[in-house]
Amino acid sequence: MDHAIYTAMGAASQTLNQQAVTASNLANASTPGFRAQLNALRAVPVEGLSLPTRTLVAASTPGADMTPGQMDYTSRPLDVALQQDGWLVVQTADGNEGYTRNGSIQVDPTGQLTIQGIRLSVKPGRLPFLKVQKSLSRQTGLSLRLTLAIRPIPSHR
Template sequence: MDRLIYTALAGATHTLSQQATVSHNLANATTTGYRAEANAFRAVPIFGDGLPTRAFVVDSTTGADFTPGPIQQTSRDLDVAIKGSGWITVQLENGDEAYTRHGSLQMSPSGILQTHNGMNVKGDVGIISIPPENRITIARDGTVSAVPTVSSPNTVAVMGRIKLVNPPEDQLIKGSDGLFRLKGGGEATADANVTLIDGALEGSNVNLVHEMVSMISLARQFDMQMKILESAERNSQQASEIMVLRG
């Protein structure tokens, strides 16, 4: 009886975990550059007295779907989307690197090129700083140029080049902040083959139909596991009644 309860409880607990992941994906269906999360579980036999006729459910891996999202044209100078695979490198507050596909960039009050949420965009040789009264252009290879708006507009100065990387997907892990990092830590090597699309953003790769079907399926699984627990409770009550009668 105890095995039945623990087996159903393990399944119900991990079903709730999957539902939380699906809910998170649905909430980010319109988030720029978002990569859908995925849970993977595996069955482990319960060993003990007798044959291993039951199994627990345990976490196997938690990963992300790296399928590219749709490209949306915005015509904004500081919007960039990565063509194909690759990542934009950002610098965290502690100096470490992280990687994102969210290409909605901005200028800080001090002239530093940043992401939409205020993280510094990392260049090949450090952060990229732009002097005031300049218009920014970003080339396909990530080169950031400044064009004066108050003097001769034919004067173009290269301010740096965005560090674009493309590490193997199996070496990346997604953090709670939505950014990706190398599993073993460290920094990825810049990849000259990664290119950008200027004046565009990449949409979320969440498949709404798939996620809604998953949510319905998980709800049914949870109901089934709850029924197993109810059945175990009834069996326990009936067994107690029989013992009382025999006593």
């Protein structure tokens, strides 16, 4: 009898967790750049001689939904939209690398590129540069495509 209670309790607990993930995904659906968390439940066999038929429910987070969302024009000149698997590298408060898809880039008073006050990270020996592609259309007018890329600093030998 005890194993039936634990199985039901485990399933209820994991279902509650899955509902929390779904609620978070719905609450952030209109947040620019938000990626929905994926959630999966799986059966895990219990190991032991007297427990050959018992299983527990375990949750796993296989990742995030990286499907590209809608791109909106913001009129802010440094805003970027990352396509496919692109990530921006930032320097976290403890000095480590962090990754973000938030493209709201700003220039701080010292001239550093930042995202929400966190510095964009550029590895030593590398320079950021912008590549601009212009196109003109009768329907949409002038369109600019800016590409922020990192290139090695040329060595002067």
